[in-house]
Amino acid sequence: MLGLRGALVVFAVYQCVFSGVCAFPRVQSSGFGSAKHVIIFGCDGFGGMYLENATSFLPNVNKFYTDGAHTTRARDQMPSVSAPNWATIITGMGPEESGVPDNDWVPPDDNPPNVTVHALPPISGKGKIPETMWRAAKSQDSSVVVAVTESWDWIYYLVEDGIVDYNFRCMEHKPDLMFIHFLSIDEAGHAYSWGSPQYYDAVKSVDGYIGEIMTAFHTAGIYNDTLFILTADHGGYGFGHGQFDEVCMYIPALFMGPQVKKGYQISGYTTDKDFAPTALNALGLHPGEYMVGKVVEEIYET
Numbered sequence: 001m002l003g004l005r006g007a008l009v010v011f012a013v014y015q016c017v018f019s020g021v022c023a024f025p026r027v028q029s030s031g032f033g034s035a036k037h038v039i040i041f042g043c044d045g046f047g048g049m050y051l052e053n054a055t056s057f058l059p060n061v062n063k064f065y066t067d068g069a070h071t072t073r074a075r076d077q078m079p080s081v082s083a084p085n086w087a088t089i090i091t092g093m094g095p096e097e098s099g100v101p102d103n104d105w106v107p108p109d110d111n112p113p114n115v116t117v118h119a120l121p122p123i124s125g126k127g128k129i130p131e132t133m134w135r136a137a138k139s140q141d142s143s144v145v146v147a148v149t150e151s152w153d154w155i156y157y158l159v160e161d162g163i164v165d166y167n168f169r170c171m172e173h174k175p176d177l178m179f180i181h182f183l184s185i186d187e188a189g190h191a192y193s194w195g196s197p198q199y200y201d202a203v204k205s206v207d208g209y210i211g212e213i214m215t216a217f218h219t220a221g222i223y224n225d226t227l228f229i230l231t232a233d234h235g236g237y238g239f240g241h242g243q244f245d246e247v248c249m250y251i252p253a254l255f256m257g258p259q260v261k262k263g264y265q266i267s268g269y270t271t272d273k274d275f276a277p278t279a280l281n282a283l284g285l286h287p288g289e290y291m292v293g294k295v296v297e298e299i300y301e302t
């Protein structure tokens, strides 16, 4: 089957042959430029398996099910721990490409020389932090306003001055590209075990925060122009995580926003490498040069 992409390429070839003007247009992904704002809710430790049983008491997360596209079987990267996977979500690269192998990773300048020499550098450049979606956005359009709120300080290693405009309490100025990290679900998992009543209490409270943020977007008049994304870095089992199994590796990938299908179950393989390219694409920006994830095109109405 030729498909839209094939038809566009054929058209470009015809144009080239018959007009003598060989400008091959870059074929744009579905959803390109569909949103004016993107917010990624990063829910630390919220395994996909634990969401499957919980939508009935999570009214705000449930909006992604009724008004958006969802899967609870997206995959994170090994090891199924926080730093490599937040790095993946923020850079669109896996640990092999980002050079962030575990939670002990620190930016190159902080490394003792003996570690710097032997550590695997990011593919985006030795001696630098791996290129983030924030830098990729700014390098294409310096007017993009980027905001980051984190509740785990490690995230701050990836925040560069001059690239991120607002940190911590950053709802001001209607940012174009926002990332918000919630730690409490992971903390409850480690303290009381994954799937415990206390774990689900933490999930409920994060659902409440998400509701408050959605209300703020309504109030600001930008809700309809926003692509909302919800995901996690890993799941867990018992009091921990890090293993290569369903409870640790499956993460939610939820999308809601302009042109996103409603009540749609994502069937294609989705990983945490895909969020950064998808976020940039929605803003009408191309995936960063080093991103290996793909735009999750399946979520969009054609």
Ligand SMILES: *[C@@H]1O[C@H](CO)[C@@H](O)[C@H](O)[C@H]1NC(C)=O
Pocket (backbone or CB within 6 Å): 049, 050, 052, 053, 195
């Ligand atoms: C979800 O519910 C199913 C069916 O009741 C159960 O088998 C499974 O263990 C539950 N999963 C979690 C993570 O609680």
Ligand SMILES: *[C@@H]1O[C@H](CO)[C@@H](O)[C@H](O)[C@H]1NC(C)=O
Pocket (backbone or CB within 6 Å): 112, 114, 115
């Ligand atoms: C690296 O150097 C530090 C001090 O400079 C030392 O304490 C540490 O053991 C060294 N690590 C390795 C792996 O050689």
Ligand SMILES: *[C@@H]1O[C@H](CO)[C@@H](O)[C@H](O)[C@H]1NC(C)=O
Pocket (backbone or CB within 6 Å): 221, 224
């Ligand atoms: C947002 O979209 C809904 C549903 O299409 C519509 O009812 C509402 O008026 C829109 N709000 C704004 C501020 O455009």
